[in-house]
Amino acid sequence: MHPSRRVVLLSTLCLASARAGAVQAAATYPERAVRVVIPTAPGGLTDGFVRLIGDAMQRAWGQPFVMDHRAGAGGIVGTEHVARSAPDGHTLLMGNIGPLGINPGLFPRLPYDAARDLAPISLVAVYPNVLVVNPSILASNVAELVALAKARPGALRFASAGIGQSQHLSGEMFNLTAGVQMTHVPYRGTGPALSDVMGGHVEMMFSNLPPVLEAIRAGRLRALGVTGTARSAVLPEVPTIAEAGVPGYEVFSWIALVGPAGLSDEIIGALHAETAQVARTEEARRYYLSLGAEPRTDLSPEQAGAYMQGERDRWADLIRRAGIRPE
Numbered sequence: 001m002h003p004s005r006r007v008v009l010l011s012t013l014c015l016a017s018a019r020a021g022a023v024q025a026a027a028t029y030p031e032r033a034v035r036v037v038i039p040t041a042p043g044g045l046t047d048g049f050v051r052l053i054g055d056a057m058q059r060a061w062g063q064p065f066v067m068d069h070r071a072g073a074g075g076i077v078g079t080e081h082v083a084r085s086a087p088d089g090h091t092l093l094m095g096n097i098g099p100l101g102i103n104p105g106l107f108p109r110l111p112y113d114a115a116r117d118l119a120p121i122s123l124v125a126v127y128p129n130v131l132v133v134n135p136s137i138l139a140s141n142v143a144e145l146v147a148l149a150k151a152r153p154g155a156l157r158f159a160s161a162g163i164g165q166s167q168h169l170s171g172e173m174f175n176l177t178a179g180v181q182m183t184h185v186p187y188r189g190t191g192p193a194l195s196d197v198m199g200g201h202v203e204m205m206f207s208n209l210p211p212v213l214e215a216i217r218a219g220r221l222r223a224l225g226v227t228g229t230a231r232s233a234v235l236p237e238v239p240t241i242a243e244a245g246v247p248g249y250e251v252f253s254w255i256a257l258v259g260p261a262g263l264s265d266e267i268i269g270a271l272h273a274e275t276a277q278v279a280r281t282e283e284a285r286r287y288y289l290s291l292g293a294e295p296r297t298d299l300s301p302e303q304a305g306a307y308m309q310g311e312r313d314r315w316a317d318l319i320r321r322a323g324i325r326p327e
Contacts, residue, residue: 029089029267030055033064037093039078045210046255046289049124050094052287053257056278057271074164074326075099076110087262089271093118097166097253098137100308105316106164106326119263120305122275126254127293128228129170131241132212132221133204134197141227143245145204150178156182159193159202163327166253167193167316170206170227172322174241177249186327197221208253209234225253229257234292254296254311268301304321318327
């Protein structure tokens, strides 16, 4: 094996050396434009990460990295497309917790096996959700909300962007961990769900951070807790749900770069090294901070794969315990 390729394979041990190896590997890869499939509609959080990383790879390697939205069936359409693509590195997936972590436990039959048919490249970002309530709710903190929910089983409702979304499972995890019974109200998208929470038609939502920051700061929503293990840099005054009264509660959403199974170690190493390099730039730092997200490109491809498998196991268990069925 050529020495420069050995360097790429050691990317997780020495990222600086790995990037040098990645540049060498780029002499043959990519040979043409790389399509980065996003399995959701345009305008989501993933788009910004594809632009950030794709632009840097294009500058480094001289080939376009093209954003290719293939939405449908909760991310299944785009994910299947990549799983069935040639493993030459010219079709990649910037996936998320839905198709890569939740769907394998939610759908009894999928046209792809997330563990068998996809090759992990890098865990790109992790970010918490935030529990927000309509200001009319008589709960100013998580402990008061739990007390209210226990006093009125099934009466309190939480909205989500749809069955099986991370917002939905955040609520179901809250039910099981806090020992309460709140009713899930699914919508077709985050926008309609938040609109009804702000309008007082539904009491609360476990939302992604960016869509609700302005409403929280304007007082149209009250933030009770973030779902991660530490307070968010964009909402430092808001405690975690665990520290606010539900010990053991933890939910992160995440974004990961993967390719088809059979992708060579050299290409995986080159892509991972470049992704890690981008995540350390000032531009990336500002972008991650604006979303309340953290880079996790420090994990090797193997570690990223283990993380995603752990998530699949965890959500499959929750889905079974909560009796969740797909639409």
